[in-house]
Amino acid sequence: MLPLLVRQSTLFPKTQKTAPSDAESINHKLLVRAGFMDQLMAGSWTLMPLGLRVVGKINQIIREEMNEVGGQELAMPLLHPKSIWNESGRWDTAKEVMYQFKDIHEKEFALSFTHEEIVMDLLRKQITSYRDLPVYVYQFSTKFRNELRAKSGILRGREFMMKDLYSAHTSEEDLMAYYEKVKAAYVKVFTRLGFNFKVTLASGGVFTDKNTHEFQVLSEAGEDTIYFKDGSMEAVNDEVFEGNKDEYISAKSIEVGNIFPLGTWYAEKMGVFFTDQDGVKKPVWFGSYGIGPTRVMGVLVEVNHDDKGIVWPEVVAPFAVHLISLGQNNLNKAEEVAKKLTDLGHEVLWDDRDIAAGAKFADSDLIGIPHRIIISDKTGDSLEYKNRKSGETSLVSFEELLKVI
Ligand code: ATP
Ligand code: MG
Numbered sequence: 001m002l003p004l005l006v007r008q009s010t011l012f013p014k015t016q017k018t019a020p021s022d023a024e025s026i027n028h029k030l031l032v033r034a035g036f037m038d039q040l041m042a043g044s045w046t047l048m049p050l051g052l053r054v055v056g057k058i059n060q061i062i063r064e065e066m067n068e069v070g071g072q073e074l075a076m077p078l079l080h081p082k083s084i085w086n087e088s089g090r091w092d093t094a095k096e097v098m099y100q101f102k103d104i105h106e107k108e109f110a111l112s113f114t115h116e117e118i119v120m121d122l123l124r125k126q127i128t129s130y131r132d133l134p135v136y137v138y139q140f141s142t143k144f145r146n147e148l149r150a151k152s153g154i155l156r157g158r159e160f161m162m163k164d165l166y167s168a169h170t171s172e173e174d175l176m177a178y179y180e181k182v183k184a185a186y187v188k189v190f191t192r193l194g195f196n197f198k199v200t201l202a203s204g205g206v207f208t209d210k211n212t213h214e215f216q217v218l219s220e221a222g223e224d225t226i227y228f229k230d231g232s233m234e235a236v237n238d239e240v241f242e243g244n245k246d247e248y249i250s251a252k253s254i255e256v257g258n259i260f261p262l263g264t265w266y267a268e269k270m271g272v273f274f275t276d277q278d279g280v281k282k283p284v285w286f287g288s289y290g291i292g293p294t295r296v297m298g299v300l301v302e303v304n305h306d307d308k309g310i311v312w313p314e315v316v317a318p319f320a321v322h323l324i325s326l327g328q329n330n331l332n333k334a335e336e337v338a339k340k341l342t343d344l345g346h347e348v349l350w351d352d353r354d355i356a357a358g359a360k361f362a363d364s365d366l367i368g369i370p371h372r373i374i375i376s377d378k379t380g381d382s383l384e385y386k387n388r389k390s391g392e393t394s395l396v397s398f399e400e401l402l403k404v405i
Pocket of ligand 1: 158162255256294
């Protein structure tokens with residue numbers, strides 16, 4: 001479990017007054033300035049303690065919804081032998097995105113950019129009969145992709161986190177029924193995250209010619225263009241759109257999730273068969289379903305910020321309360337309030353630093369914790385409350401504070 005109370009005097013790293021000079025996107029500027037992440041090289045990020053807290057909360061929301069549709073969490077290797085990628089042919093067809101290399105013995109490997117082939121290898125060792133199906137497994141792991149344009153902050157990493165779920169079935173009907181269930185689970189995830197998003201018909205990318213569904217968050221920072229009718233949850237990606245564009249609303253959007261009905265293509269290539277009830281050997285029906293939690297964190301910042309900083313939605317905020325004590329004479333009082341809050345299970349970042357009030361408020365706005373409490377010589381027995389999103393302030397008692405948070 002995460003520590004409930006963190007003293008800002010000990011928090012690594014400090015905030016920065018200005019954004020890195022190469023930062024082009026809002027998420028890059030704000031997440032680096034506020035101390036949530038750091039760039040090692042283009043497309044490669046350290047998640048700092050604050051950033052890891054946020055991603056952990058995003059992951060927990062995803063995990064709950066994956067478990068709800070029967071998903072079982074596992075962890076697969078990230079270092080893969082060339083041979084497994086040759087079986088599907090993707091060693092060659094996906095060369096541009098895969099990091100491929102030789103070790104000192106001239107043996108060839110790739111770093112994971114996705115896991116279909118690895119799951120297929122698991123299935124062919126474990127599945128013999130229709131009784132062994134369906135299978136629903138998922139993981140959270142690092143994916144490596146040689147992205148050409150790694151310029152949009154954490155939206156496009158060369159190394160990033162993905163939740164990938166895989167399902168295997170005895171029939172197309174069973175696959176498609178589960179596909180719809182996962183689609184509904186994704187709608188729940190992105191609704192819980194507070195996104196304004198569309199379930200978008202799209203092409204299969206490197207996977208297949210069959211249509212897939214992307215979950216696209218409306219944002220000017222997006223690289224995709226989608227079309228939808230007013231009020232509709234559904235949209236069509238520009239890449240597969242057919243018809244009269246004048247009848248639709250068009251918008252820029254960012255893909256946060258993608259689900260793929262993959263059919264029997266992989267099973268046939270890699271020899272994953274089961275014996276059905278009728279005694280006949282058949283290939284398994286397969287689907288894969290991805291969400292990028294680190295991209296999700298970036299998108300949350302793109303759509304939840306103002307000119308002062310980030311405005312985290314409560315469900316993923318690194319802390320619920322930002323407690324700010326002014327004056328070293330108020331430290332004891334602040335510690336008491338912090339203790340009472342954490343005893344009730346609330347997560348508190350306590351700014352106990354001996355610095356100017358203005359600097360504390362600026363950092364607080366930048367970091368973007370939803371509820372701010374100030375304890376100073378002026379507040380007496382009350383607490384000064386400020387809501388990060390609405391900017392509203394009020395003097396409250398501890399009991400009144402508990403009702404708000
Ligand atoms: P894009 O079209 O944006 O390059 P993709 O279609 O190649 O993404 P998928 O293979 O569908 O990506 O991956 C599933 C999810 O993983 C995406 O919906 C996204 O949330 C996330 N993702 C993909 N590529 C990246 C990346 N380079 N950095 C961060 N997250 C990513
Ligand atoms: Mg995609």
